[in-house]
Structures are given as structure tokens and as C-alpha cells.
Amino acid sequence: MNNALQSLLDLLALEQIEQDIFRGQSQASVVPRVFGGQVAAQALVAAGRTVPADRPPHSLHAYFLRPGDPGAPIVYTVDRIRDGRSFTTRRVVAVQHGQPIFHLSASFQADEEGLEHQEPMPPAPDPLELPTAAEMLPRYADLFAEGVADRMLEARAAIDLRYVGEPPFGSVGEPREPRSQVWFRTHGKLDDASGIPRPLLDICLVTYVSDMTLLDSVLLAHGRGGWAVGDVVGASLDHAMWFHRPLRADEWLLYDQESPTAQGGRGLGKGRIFTADGQLAVSVIQEGVIRVPRG
Template sequence: MTDALTDLLDLLDLEQIEENIFRGTSRPSLVPRVFGGQVAAQALVAAGRTVPADRAAHSLHAYFLRTGDPGAPIVYSVDRIRDGRSFTTRRVVAVQHGHPIFHLSASFQTWEEGLDHQAPMPPAVDPETLPTAAEALPAYAGVFKDPDTVRRLLHARGAVDLRYATVPPWGTVGEPVEPRSQVWFRTAGKLADDPLLHVCLATYVSDMTLLDSVLLAHGRGGWAVGDVVGASLDHAMWFHRPFRADEWLLYDQESPSAHGGRGLGQARIYTQDGRLAITVIQEGVVRTPRP
């Protein structure tokens, strides 16, 4: 287990300061604000800690309201909306400096039998044949505006082994391509068997690359390359089948639309043996300089 993964697990181990109230801290990210995947994962941890252990998270819907301050603690207040016979619903508000910065609704369900079908897994390169980030990123150092970007990218993603199965966005500068991408990911070390932990870590990673697919259609080359400004607006996930975040997961992503200063990304996450584990949809601000 890498030191970065140990640090991330510590961040997800929220401090309970009162019934239904938790406190978390932040880790450095590529930009001077709290990484959206972190606050979403922490909010889901807070919600899950108020739910019986036999009820697994099956969906979340979230809105990013304000930029988070990485230098200040985040307080998560959980509202126990409903405890039904099969489903449990929680609402979480993340607060900093007296203002809400994030809002999450999450639903949990007891296990039950039911109809079963899924979209097939698309073709993908074997993750073990792909270069690691440490092997691949230095080749693109010349396209980044800041020469320190490679180091900061590697540091920000140190808790995750994330490998591009398609050309990364910074490899398409000035060359629009189909707005589709694939990455394989797993945590940089083994995890405990707690299902909530695996769901929260997948939530953390899901915010790393999804909106990159918006930029591919325009040859913009990624957030750290050109003059594009972006931020997550909302995020939704549906957890269909059990999975482990410390085993390879294929993140198959695409962008069906960008318009009005916003871009939409949608994706499916599959286990390596082809089971559809998660569906993700996210919209974000995508702004370019006005002519």
C-alpha cells in the first residue's frame, strides 16, 4: 500500500463530533480547491455510517455548490430522511466557513433477488500491458504549461493506479477526436473487505477523468494544458453489482454534449471479468476565453 493510499484512507476515516455530524480534512490536489471526488467520498462515508451494515449503497446524487477550501475542515451533517423495510435514504450537507459547499442524497438497499441483465463490456486493452502513470506521463511533459504539472499529477493520483487504455487528453492537443476514453484503475494497494469503503473509493476516482471526454471533441488537451477552465456541477452514480476497488475496473467514458459553458460526461464501470458495476453521469462547467 502506498503512502498516498494510506493518507486517503485516513481522510475517509471521518471524525464523529456529534450524532449525525462528522468532520473531515483535505489533501492537496492539482488546483487550489478541494478535489470534488474527495468531498463526495467523504459525504458518502458520513451517510453510510448512519445506515445498518446490511444495507449497501446503490445510488447517489450530488451537487457541488461552492469551491472547497483545502486548508479548512469540512463538517458533514447527515439527515436521516427515511428508514424503510428495504431502502434507507440519507441527505448530507458539507459545510465550510458557515456555508454549504456540497449536497449529497444517497440511497441504500438490503440485498434481494431480482431480474438481471446488463450492457456488455466493450473491448479494452489488458490493463497489465499498459504503462503506469509514472511511466507514461513524463513523455507529455512538454505539452503542459507548468513544467511541474507531471509531478503534481503523479502526487494527486498517488493513491490510485490509473492507466489510460486510449490516448490521454493531453495527447490530443489541437487534434479533435471522438469524445470517448477508457481508463483502467484500482487502488495502489489492497483494501479491507468493507463494501462501503470500496464504493467510496470508486466515488473518489470517478471524478478524476470523466469530464476529460468533453475536451477530446475539441482537441483542448486537458485542464492542465490549455486555456480551459472547468469544475464539477453535479454527479450521479448507480452501484449495480458488488466490486472491489483494489481490483482492476474499466472506466468507459464518453461525452454526448457540450453547450452553454457546460459539458456532460457519462460512463460505465466494469469489473475485469465483464460485470457492469457502476453507471456514472456528471455535468461540469467548461469555459474557454471569449473571442
């Protein structure tokens, strides 16, 4: 486990300041606001801390309300909406400077048998044949403003994330099919020292990563490179995830993403996360603001 991964785990280990009230810190981001995946993962940790460990999350639905201040702590208040025989529901509000910045509803379920089917895993190359971020990003250094590549590497130091094909900033001016893929896993094996029980820890880490690249396919459809090259500005608006099957965040996961539509200054991204042996583990949908700067 590298230092960056340990720092991420420390970030998820929220401080409890009162019953059902937790406080979290923030890490440096590539943009001057709290990374959306961080606040979503922390909110899910807060919800999970009020639920028995044998009931992992099976879905979450969230809205990003205001940009978060990375220099200030975030307070998470959990409402215990329902504790049923099979399902548990929690609502979490994240607050900074007296204002809500994020709202999450999450549902947890006890394990049970049921009908089974899934879509097949799409073809993808072996992740070990793909370049790491440290190998890939220097190729595009001349496209970025000074310091951007370094900030991207720092922000992703805890996660080994590898693009299948060219990333959006490598295809500027060349519209492509609105589909993208990345493989990812944590930089190092996870243990039980974080204080967050598994599988909640794995699910929260996947929630963290799910916000990194989901809108890439929107950019690819229009030959845009994104914030990294300054040809669009954007932010996440809402985010939904369904957790279907067990996964481990420290083993390779394929994030297959596409964009069915963009309009009105917004773009929609859909994603499926598969385990390396082809199990469909997670479905994701996100809408984000994507605007072309004027002038």
C-alpha cells in the first residue's frame, strides 16, 4: 500500500462527532473544489457507519448542490429513514459553511437468493498491457497548462487507472464514438486496518473512482479534451449507482462507459463496472454540466 492510498483510506475514516453526525477532511484536487467522488464516498461511509456490517449498500442516488471548499471540513448528518427486515434506508446531507453541498440517499440489503442474469462483459485488452498514468500523461504535457499533469498524477496516486485507447485530451478536434473504457484498482492491497468493514470499504472506493472518468464519453463525441486543456468547463450534477455483485477495489475492474445524449449545457454518462472474470458488479449513471467557454 503506497502513501497516497493510505491517505485516501484516512480520508474515508470519518470522525464521529455526535450520534449519526460525522466530520471529514478533503484532499487536494485537480480543480479548485472538492472532488465529487470524495464527497460521495465519504457520505456513503457515513451512512454505512449506521447500518449493520452484514447489510452492504445496493444503491445510491445523489445530487451535487454546491462546490465544496477543499480547505474546510465537511459535516455529514445521517437520517435513519428506515430499518426493515431486508432493506435499510439512509439519507445523508453534507454541509460546509452552514450550507448543504451534497445530498445522498442510500439503500442497504441483507444477502438473499434470487433470479440471476447479466449483460456480457465487453472485450477489453489486458490492463497490464496498457500504460500507467505516469507513463501516459507526459505524452500530452504540451497540451496542458503548467502544473496540470502533475496535479492529475497527484490526484490519482492512490488509484492505478489505465485508459483503453486515447483519453479525451488525446483526441482534441477528432470526434469519436461516445464510448470509453478504463481499468482501475487501488495502488496496493487493502487490509482491515482502515476501520471500515469490507465490503463497505470496497464499495466506497469504487464510488470514489466512479466520478473520475464517467463523462469522458461525452467529450469524445465532440472532440473535446475537457477541463485539462480548457476547451470545456463542467461539474457533476447528480450520480446514481447500483451494486449488483461482490467486488474488490484492489483487484482489476473494467469501467465501460458511454454517453447516449448531451443537450442544454448538460451531458449524460452511463457506466458498467465488471470484475476481471466478467461479473457485472456495478451500474452507474451521471449527468453533468458541460459548457463550452465563450470567447
